[in-house]
Amino acid sequence: MNQETKQIFSLRTFKTGTHSALLAKYGIALATTAVLMGAGSVSADEVTSTPAEPATEVVAPSVEQPATNTEAPAITSDIPTSVPTSVTQDQAVTAVEDAQDTLKGNVDTAKNTGVVVTEGEPQEVVIDDANAAEKTSEVLTDLNKQDQAVKQATAKQADNQKAYEETSAEHEAVTKEGQEALDKSTAEVDQLIEQAKQAGLIVTDTTTDQTPTYKDTKGLTGDDLRKAMAENLDLYKAAIEAGIGIQDKSVSDLKAALALYQANQKAYNQANTAVKDAKSAGVADLAGADGRQDQVIDLAKKNDVSIDVKHETVIPKYTDVKGLTGDALLKAINDNIALYTQAVADSVAKQDGSTKDAQAKLDAYLKLLADYQAGKGQESGIKWAENTTVVAGTAQKMTGDEPAVDWGNLRTAAADAIQSLDRNQNTDAKFDNLFKINGSGTVTIKNTTNGDVTLKISNIQAWQARATYLAVWGAKDGGIAWGVFATTNGTVGGGAGEGATGGGTIGYSGNILAMVKSYDYEVTTSNAVSTVTFNDIDNSQTVTLNGLDGSKVVKGRNINQSGNSYSAGAGDVSQASGGVIDSNGIQFNFDDAKKVTFSGSHFLPGHINTSIVAGIFGVASEVPKEPKKPNLEVTNLDVTVPEAPEAPEAPKVAVNKVTVKAPEAPEAPAPVEVSVHYYKMTTTPAPEQPQPVTPPTPNTPVQPASVLPSTGEAGSILTLVGGILLSGLGAMGLKKRKED
Structure with a gap:
C-alpha cells in the first residue's frame, strides 16, 4: 500500500x-x-x-x-x-x-x-x-x-x-525479540538435525517463508503510521509464534524419532550381543561334546572297532524376528535364546549319553581283549571276591546260634549236615551266612568280580522236615557254593553228610538232621557273562539246567547228560567253592556275554544224604576268550542358531523450518x-x-444657489473639487x- x-x-x-x-x-x-x-x-x-x-x-x-x-x-x-x-x-x-x-x-x-x-x-x-x-x-x-x-x-x-x-523503537524491540526467539528455535532444530544425522537418521529439512502480507507504511505519519505499524507487528508476532510452533513440532517429532531409533538401536545391540553370546556358549558346549565323542571314535578306529556316527540337526521352533524392534525384539530374542540354550543342553546330554554308552562298550571290549591277550577271561564269568557278601532277600537271615539239633546249635547242625560228623566232606564250607527257607527264599551274593548273583531256593524235599535251611559260602578266586539241609524230630538211623556216614549219633532221638532228597533253584546275574559253570555234581546227584540254551557245553568225564539233566556217580571229593571244572563239573559257553537266568532241580534218588551241596561259577567260568567286537553307535547333534536380529532401519524424518521477514521499519517523516x-x-x-481664505468683497453681492443643479457638471465640479482636495x-x- x-x-x-x-x-x-x-x-x-x-x-x-x-x-x-x-x-x-x-x-x-x-x-x-x-x-x-x-x-x-x-x-x-x-x-x-x-x-x-x-x-x-x-x-x-x-x-x-x-x-x-x-x-x-x-x-x-x-x-x-x-x-x-x-x-x-x-x-x-x-x-x-x-x-x-x-x-x-x-x-x-x-x-x-x-x-x-x-x-x-x-x-x-x-x-x-x-x-x-x-x-x-x-x-x-x-x-x-x-x-x-x-x-x-x-x-x-x-x-x-x-x-x-x-x-521505530517498537519495531526494533518486537523484531529483535521475535527474530531472537525464532533464531533460538531454529538453532535447536539445527542442533537436533545434526544429532539425528550423526545417529544415522535420514533427515530432510525444508525452510518455508511464513512472512505475512504487511501493510505498506511508506508516507504514513502520526496515528496512521502507529496503527499500520501496530497491525504489522501483530502480524509479525503471530507469524513468529506460528513459526516457532511449527519448528517446535519438528523438534518434538525429531526428538521422538531419535529417541525411538536410539531405543531400537539399543535393543538391537542387546539382542545381537545376547544371540552372539548364546551362540558362543552353545557352540562351545556342542564342540565339547564333539571332542569327547571324537576321542571315543578315534579310540574305536585305533582298535579296528567300527563305530557308526549318526548326525542329527535340532531345529527349535524359533520366533521370526524380522521387522521386530524394541521390547518386542528383545522378548523374541530372549525366547529364542532360551529355546536354543535348552536345545543345546538336551543335545549335549543326548550326544554325551551315546558317547558314554559307546565308551562303556568299547572299554569293556578292550578290557576283555586285554584279559584275553593276557590269558585271562575274568569278565566271561564270576568269582567270589574278597569283599563279597551275602544278604537276605526273602529268606530269613539266621545268626547260627539258634537251637537246631539236640547236640548243638544251627551252626553245628549245618556243619554236621554238609561236612559230615567227621568233617571230612566239603571242607571249604563256611557257615557265616545261614538262612531259613520258609517254603521259598532268596539271597543275593553281592560284590562279586562281575556284579551280583541272586539265588532263589524253593520246594526243599526232606524227610519229615520241620525246618529247612540254606548255607552260602565262597572262596577268594573261587566259586559260589551253597548247601541245603533240614531238621526234624526223630531217631538218628545213620551218619551225616553226603552218604550219611560217620558215627556218634546213631540211635539218638530228639531234634536231629533230616534226610534231604531235592530242592529247586534259580540263579540270576546282574551283569553279562559268557560262561556259566555248575561245579559239583556228585554222589549220585542229578541237576536239571534250564535257560542255558544256545551255549556250548563242556562236561566232566563223570557227567552224564540227558536233555537238560546232568548226573554223576558217587565218589567225587571236589570242593563246590573251588570253581574248578573237573570230572564232575559242567561248563556252558555263549558266543556273546549276556545277563543270564537259569534254573532247575537238584535231587538224589532217595533220602540218603543230610544235605545237597552245589557250586557255580569260579575260576572255571573265567575262560580266556577273544571278545567279539562290539557294534558301536554314537549320535552327533547340531542345533541351529536363532536368527540374528536385523539392525533397525534408519527412519526418515521431515523437518520444517520457518523464516519470517520483519515488516519494513518506518520511514522518517517528510x-x-x-x-x-x-x-x-x-x-x-x-x-x-x-x-482660511478671505474672499474679496464683491462689488455686487452674489446669492448662492440653494441647490446644486442636478447636472453632470455639478458632479464633475464636485469630483474636481474632490480631486483637488x-x-x-x-x-x-x-x-x-x-x-x-
Missing part, C-alpha cells in the same frame, strides 16, 4: 488597494471627506487579507488507508484578531509588530521542530487615522491564522516525529511545509489644516512621508 501525504500550509497574499496607494500620493485638506468618498469604491486589485486554510496534497494511495479516529486538540493563536476602533496608527503599528514577533517566535520553534517554513516577501500596508483600526484588525486576523497554521504544522511535525520514533509572510505597516501623517492631501502626505 503506497500513500504519500504532504502537508502544505499557506496564506493568501494580503494587498492594499489602489485607492490606498493614491491616498499616499496626495495630501490636501478635506481629507476626511475625500477618504470617505474614495472608500465607497474598491479597486479590483484589492484582496481581502483572509489567510488560506491549510491545504493537504495527497498522492493517490494504492490501498485505501484506514481512517484515524483520534482527533487532535484545537490549535489556537495568542495573536489578537482586532484592535479598538480608537487605536492610533502608532498603536496599530505596535500591535502588528508584537503580533509578528509572536509569529516569528513560533516560526523559529517550527523550524527547530523540523518544519520547512517558506517566508514570503513582507507586504506593505498603509494605514491612516481613518482606517487604522480596520486595517490593523485585518492584518492581525491574517497573522492569527498564519500563527495557527505554523503551530499546527509544528504540532504535526512533532507528532509525526514522535510516531516515527515510537514505531518535513511539514508552511508558508508565512509579514507586514510592513506604513502610517499616514494627519493633513495640515488649510489657512485629494491632490492637496496627497501632496501633504507625500511631504509628510518625505519629512519622516
Whole structure:
C-alpha cells in the first residue's frame, strides 16, 4: 500500500488597494471627506487579507488507508484578531509588530521542530487615522491564522516525529525479540538435525517463508503510521509464534524419532550381543561334546572297532524376528535364546549319553581283549571276591546260634549236615551266612568280580522236615557254593553228610538232621557273562539246567547228560567253592556275554544224604576268550542358531523450518511545509489644516444657489473639487512621508 501525504500550509497574499496607494500620493485638506468618498469604491486589485486554510496534497494511495479516529486538540493563536476602533496608527503599528514577533517566535520553534517554513516577501500596508483600526484588525486576523497554521504544522511535525520514533523503537524491540526467539528455535532444530544425522537418521529439512502480507507504511505519519505499524507487528508476532510452533513440532517429532531409533538401536545391540553370546556358549558346549565323542571314535578306529556316527540337526521352533524392534525384539530374542540354550543342553546330554554308552562298550571290549591277550577271561564269568557278601532277600537271615539239633546249635547242625560228623566232606564250607527257607527264599551274593548273583531256593524235599535251611559260602578266586539241609524230630538211623556216614549219633532221638532228597533253584546275574559253570555234581546227584540254551557245553568225564539233566556217580571229593571244572563239573559257553537266568532241580534218588551241596561259577567260568567286537553307535547333534536380529532401519524424518521477514521499519517523516509572510505597516501623517481664505468683497453681492443643479457638471465640479482636495492631501502626505 503506497500513500504519500504532504502537508502544505499557506496564506493568501494580503494587498492594499489602489485607492490606498493614491491616498499616499496626495495630501490636501478635506481629507476626511475625500477618504470617505474614495472608500465607497474598491479597486479590483484589492484582496481581502483572509489567510488560506491549510491545504493537504495527497498522492493517490494504492490501498485505501484506514481512517484515524483520534482527533487532535484545537490549535489556537495568542495573536489578537482586532484592535479598538480608537487605536492610533502608532498603536496599530505596535500591535502588528508584537503580533509578528509572536509569529516569528513560533516560526523559529517550527523550524527547530523540523518544519520547512517558506517566508514570503513582507507586504506593505498603509494605514491612516481613518482606517487604522480596520486595517490593523485585518492584518492581525491574517497573522492569527498564519500563527495557527505554523503551530499546527509544528504540532504535526512533532507528532509525526514522535510516531516515527515510537514505531521505530517498537519495531526494533518486537523484531529483535521475535527474530531472537525464532533464531533460538531454529538453532535447536539445527542442533537436533545434526544429532539425528550423526545417529544415522535420514533427515530432510525444508525452510518455508511464513512472512505475512504487511501493510505498506511508506508516507504514513502520526496515528496512521502507529496503527499500520501496530497491525504489522501483530502480524509479525503471530507469524513468529506460528513459526516457532511449527519448528517446535519438528523438534518434538525429531526428538521422538531419535529417541525411538536410539531405543531400537539399543535393543538391537542387546539382542545381537545376547544371540552372539548364546551362540558362543552353545557352540562351545556342542564342540565339547564333539571332542569327547571324537576321542571315543578315534579310540574305536585305533582298535579296528567300527563305530557308526549318526548326525542329527535340532531345529527349535524359533520366533521370526524380522521387522521386530524394541521390547518386542528383545522378548523374541530372549525366547529364542532360551529355546536354543535348552536345545543345546538336551543335545549335549543326548550326544554325551551315546558317547558314554559307546565308551562303556568299547572299554569293556578292550578290557576283555586285554584279559584275553593276557590269558585271562575274568569278565566271561564270576568269582567270589574278597569283599563279597551275602544278604537276605526273602529268606530269613539266621545268626547260627539258634537251637537246631539236640547236640548243638544251627551252626553245628549245618556243619554236621554238609561236612559230615567227621568233617571230612566239603571242607571249604563256611557257615557265616545261614538262612531259613520258609517254603521259598532268596539271597543275593553281592560284590562279586562281575556284579551280583541272586539265588532263589524253593520246594526243599526232606524227610519229615520241620525246618529247612540254606548255607552260602565262597572262596577268594573261587566259586559260589551253597548247601541245603533240614531238621526234624526223630531217631538218628545213620551218619551225616553226603552218604550219611560217620558215627556218634546213631540211635539218638530228639531234634536231629533230616534226610534231604531235592530242592529247586534259580540263579540270576546282574551283569553279562559268557560262561556259566555248575561245579559239583556228585554222589549220585542229578541237576536239571534250564535257560542255558544256545551255549556250548563242556562236561566232566563223570557227567552224564540227558536233555537238560546232568548226573554223576558217587565218589567225587571236589570242593563246590573251588570253581574248578573237573570230572564232575559242567561248563556252558555263549558266543556273546549276556545277563543270564537259569534254573532247575537238584535231587538224589532217595533220602540218603543230610544235605545237597552245589557250586557255580569260579575260576572255571573265567575262560580266556577273544571278545567279539562290539557294534558301536554314537549320535552327533547340531542345533541351529536363532536368527540374528536385523539392525533397525534408519527412519526418515521431515523437518520444517520457518523464516519470517520483519515488516519494513518506518520511514522518517517528510518535513511539514508552511508558508508565512509579514507586514510592513506604513502610517499616514494627519493633513495640515488649510489657512482660511478671505474672499474679496464683491462689488455686487452674489446669492448662492440653494441647490446644486442636478447636472453632470455639478458632479464633475464636485469630483474636481474632490480631486483637488485629494491632490492637496496627497501632496501633504507625500511631504509628510518625505519629512519622516
